[in-house]
Amino acid sequence: MQYRTFGRTGWQVSDIGYGMWGLAGWTGSDDDESLQSLHRAVELGCNFFDTAWAYGRGHSEKLLGQLVRAYSDKKLYVASKIPPKNFRWPAEPEYSLDDCYPPDHIRRYVESSLNHLGMDQMDLIQFHTWDDSWAGDERWQRALDDLKQEGLIGAAGISIDRWEPANAIQALHTGMIDSVQVIYNIFDQNPEDKLFPVCRELNIGVIARVPFDEGSLTGALTIETRWPEGDWRNSYFVPENLRASVERAEALRPVIPADMTMPEMALRFILSNPDVSTVIPGMRKLRNIEMNIATSDADGLSSDLIQALRAHRWDRQPTSWSQ
Numbered sequence: 599m600q601y602r603t604f605g606r607t608g609w610q611v612s613d614i615g616y617g618m619w620g621l622a623g624w625t626g627s628d629d630d631e632s633l634q635s636l637h638r639a640v641e642l643g644c645n646f647f648d649t650a651w652a653y654g655r656g657h658s659e660k661l662l663g664q665l666v667r668a669y670s671d672k673k674l675y676v677a678s679k680i681p682p683k684n685f686r687w688p689a690e691p692e693y694s695l696d697d698c699y700p701p702d703h704i705r706r707y708v709e710s711s712l713n714h715l716g717m718d719q720m721d722l723i724q725f726h727t728w729d730d731s732w733a734g735d736e737r738w739q740r741a742l743d744d745l746k747q748e749g750l751i752g753a754a755g756i757s758i759d760r761w762e763p764a765n766a767i768q769a770l771h772t773g774m775i776d777s778v779q780v781i782y783n784i785f786d787q788n789p790e791d792k793l794f795p796v797c798r799e800l801n802i803g804v805i806a807r808v809p810f811d812e813g814s815l816t817g818a819l820t821i822e823t824r825w826p827e828g829d830w831r832n833s834y835f836v837p838e839n840l841r842a843s844v845e846r847a848e849a850l851r852p853v854i855p856a857d858m859t860m861p862e863m864a865l866r867f868i869l870s871n872p873d874v875s876t877v878i879p880g881m882r883k884l885r886n887i888e889m890n891i892a893t894s895d896a897d898g899l900s901s902d903l904i905q906a907l908r909a910h911r912w913d914r915q916p917t918s919w920s921q
C-alpha cells in the first residue's frame with residue numbers, strides 16, 4: 599500500500615481508502631461480510647475510512663467504531679459527515695445555513711457520530727452537502743473551531759455535491775476547511791479545472807469519491823440492470839442515465855490495456871493524479887477489497903492512456919434524479 603500526505607493535516611493516508619456507504623445504505627449488505635472486508639482492508643494497509651451519520655443512521659459508523667477498537671495498535675483515520683438539518687441532498691441554492699447547518703446542529707451531530715463510533719475524538723468531520731453562498735457566515739466557522747479546540751474533531755472538510763466541483767471554493771479560502779471530498783473519475787474529470795488548483799495552492803486534502811460512477815465504471819452494468827426494490831440506485835440510474843452510462847462505459851473497452859480490468863483502470867486513472875490524497879471506492883466484497891488495494895502498488899497509467907481517457911470526460915449538470 600502506498601501512502602500520501604493528506605493536505606496540511608500532514609496525515610499519511612493510504613491512497614486507497616474505504617468508502618462505507620454501501621455497508622449500511624445499499625441493499626445486499628451483510629454485517630459479517632462487511633466486517634470481514636474491513637478487517638482485510640486494514641491487514642492490507644488501508645488506514646482511511648469514510649462514513650457518515652446518514653449511512654444507516656449511524657450503522658456504518660458503528661461498524662467503523664468496532665474496527666478501530668479491534669486495531670488499537672494501528673492508526674486508522676476516521677472521517678464522518680454531518681447530515682443537513684433538513685435531510686435534503688443535495689443543498690439547493692435556496693436553502694439557508696439555518697436550514698442545513700446551524701451551529702447547534704453541527705455540535706449535536708458531531709456528538710451523535712462520536713457516540714455511534716464509541717470514540718471521544720474523530721479525525722475528520724465533513725459537511726455532507728454544501729452551498730458556497732454560506733462560505734462567509736462565521737457561525738459554521740466558529741462551531742468547527744470550537745469543536746477543534748475542544749478536541750472533538752481533528753480536522754474539518756466539505757463533501758461537495760454531485761457534479762458541482764467548484765461549489766466549495768469560497769469556503770476553502772476561509773482557512774477553516776482542511777479537506778474536500780469530490781466525485782472524480784474517468785467521466786467526472788472537471789475537478790481538475792478549478793477545484794484541484796485551489797487545493798494545491800491552499801494545501802487542502804483531496805478525497806476522490808465515487809471512482810466507479812456508482813457502478814458503471816466497473817463495466818458490470820447493462821441497460822437491463824435493475825436493483826432490488828428500495829435500492830437508491832434505481833432512482834439514480836433512471837433509464838436515460840443508465841443508457842448513457844452503459845454506452846460510455848462500453849466505449850472505454852477498446853482503450854483498456856490487455857492486462858487490466860475496467861475497475862483497475864478506473865482507480866489507476868485517479869491515482870495517476872498527485873492532487874488526490876486518497877480515493878475511496880465503495881466496497882463490500884472481499885474480492886473487491888483485494889483487487890482495489892492491489893492497484894495502490896501498481897504504477898500510474900501511461901501518459902498515452904491518460905491522454906486517451908481525456909476523450910471520455912463527461913461533464914454533467916445536476917438534474918432532478920442526480921441526488
Ligand SMILES: NC(=O)c1ccc[n+]([C@@H]2O[C@H](COP(=O)([O-])OP(=O)(O)OC[C@H]3O[C@@H](n4cnc5c(N)ncnc54)[C@H](OP(=O)(O)O)[C@@H]3O)[C@@H](O)[C@H]2O)c1
Nearest residue numbers: 617618619757807808809810811812879880881882883886
Ligand atoms: N455525498 C457524499 O458525501 C457521498 C456520496 C456518494 C459516495 N460517497 C462516499 O464515496 C464512497 C464511494 O462511492 P460509492 O460507494 O457511492 O460508489 P463507487 O465507489 O463508485 O461504486 C461502488 C460499487 O462498486 C463495486 N465495486 C467496488 N470495487 C469493485 C471492483 N474491483 N470490481 C467490481 N465492482 C467493484 C461495489 O461493489 P460491492 O459493494 O458489492 O463490493 C459497489 O457496488 C461511498 O462509499 C461513500 O463513502 C459520499
